[in-house]
Amino acid sequence: MNARVAGVTMLLALSATAVEAQDPRLEARLPAAARAAVASIVEQARAQGLPTEPLVQRALEGASRNSSAERIQEAVRDLAGRLHRAQSVLGREASEAELVSAAGALNVGLDEADLSRLRSAAGGTPLTQPLVTLADLLQRGVPRDTATSAVLAFLRAGVTADGYAQLRRSVAHDIRQGASPSSAAHTRAQGVLLERRPPPRAGVPPRTRPSPPRGTGDRPLR
Amino acid sequence: MRDPEWEAIEAELKRDVPVDPVAMRLVMQRVREAVVPPWPRRAWQWMVRPRRISVSPVGGLLSAATFAALILFATRAGTDLATGGALPADAIAGGAAAEIQDVQFVLVADDASEVAMAGDFNDWNPGATPLGRTGVAGVWSVVVPLPPGAYLYAFVVDGDTWVADAAAPRAPENAFGGPTSIVVVGEEL
DSSP: OHHHHHHHHHHHHHHHHHHHTTOHHHHHHSOHHHHHHHHHHHHHHHHTTOOOHHHHHHHHHHHHTTOOHHHHHHHHHHHHHHHHHHHHHHOTTSOHHHHHHHHHHHHTTOOHHHHHHHHHHHTTSOOHHHHHHHHHHHHTTOOHHHHHHHHHHHHHHTOOHHHHHHHHHHHHHHHHTTOOHHHHHHHHHHHHHHHHSOOOOTTSOOOOOOOOOOTTOOSOOO | OOOHHHHHHHHHHTSOOOBOHHHHHHHHHHHHHOOOOOHHHHHHHHHHSOOOOOOOHHHHHHHHHHHHHHHHHHHHHTOOGGGOOOOOHHHHHHHHHHTOEEEEEEEEOTTOSOEEEEETTTTTOTTTEEOEEOSSTTEEEEEEEEOSEEEEEEEEETTTEEEOOTTSOBOSOOTTSSOOEEEEESOOO
16 A cells, blocks of 8 residues: 555656756746656647647746735646636637637636627637736726617727727826826727718718716616 | 937938848747647638728629639539648748748837847747847847747846846736836738
8 A cells, every 4th residue: 555655656746847847947047946847738728629838938927026925826726727717618729819819808707608709709800909908997997788779889880999998098198187097998999980981972871879877887888 | 390219210220231140040940840730720820810801892793703613613523622631730831931921129228238038939038039230330130030920028238237128018917026028010901
């Protein structure tokens, strides 16, 4: 019995050592107490077909910020779990950037159903910019429904990266000026969408502009 | 109403600045070390990825005619188009290098004596990418060549103060309690 326990312990120690040797950056920068656990999480992620570089970078970030070994392990494990959730919705063809931004969005309040709706609306369009914008809006206090509706409307309208950047900047500006996050996001999203419409032709009366948002502005955008 | 800080950032973004050689070396090293999946997997990923294509009727007709002519030519010449061939490794590396974009980062920090960047592109090494003073007082800047991707980063002021980039989206990762920003490079919508 003792020999069997010793054998298993030795095997585990050897495998941990082998795993630890996978990435020299982890060995060089991480607290000793975190190396084996982080390397093991990275290897499990690799076996699942997940991108591993974001996990290594989170660990290195923790080391640079002088975080504890426990905090680093927890952060890397949490990110690996969210990357797995993101990949289960977006599929294995999703790029590393899409998975990283999706995992981030899951961290600030989005769920798998939201991700699935975004994937459907995007078709083959990359989702990184939309997800980064969505996560930025959520962190600025924009309600999830409002932020998700805005980004879905952008995807359906084929808004470019500049449009997403314009939305982020103008919403941040409006909030600094005292606007509510909800009305700022709703109004600014409508503004970007209106700018994309072609100018009215001669002899054709222009469309009526939508009324300004009242209250929470949680209505879906059209 | 004009914001002086934004005006300073805008002025700096319009100015040409030299590329940071340390960051360039790190990025090129990363590109060389990048593991390229075998060509059958790349080809399969390319084939199964959905795309939205816009084409005019005339363009569609021309494309169809060209495709039909190619099929006809290949059939007559006895050429099997399906065999194709993998791109040589040097061509792949060249393609990846060609997609690298110079990204300028600017921070307004009036009282700072040194500013650096740490992020996913330099292994979060604050010593790898220092920012230089610009012609505008209190404005620091650096240009970092980056391959396509999403990168988390933060500025490090005077070696110990972590600062987010006010001009960039907030990164949705805050496991370590500090402010973090995110930049997306090379994604066409």
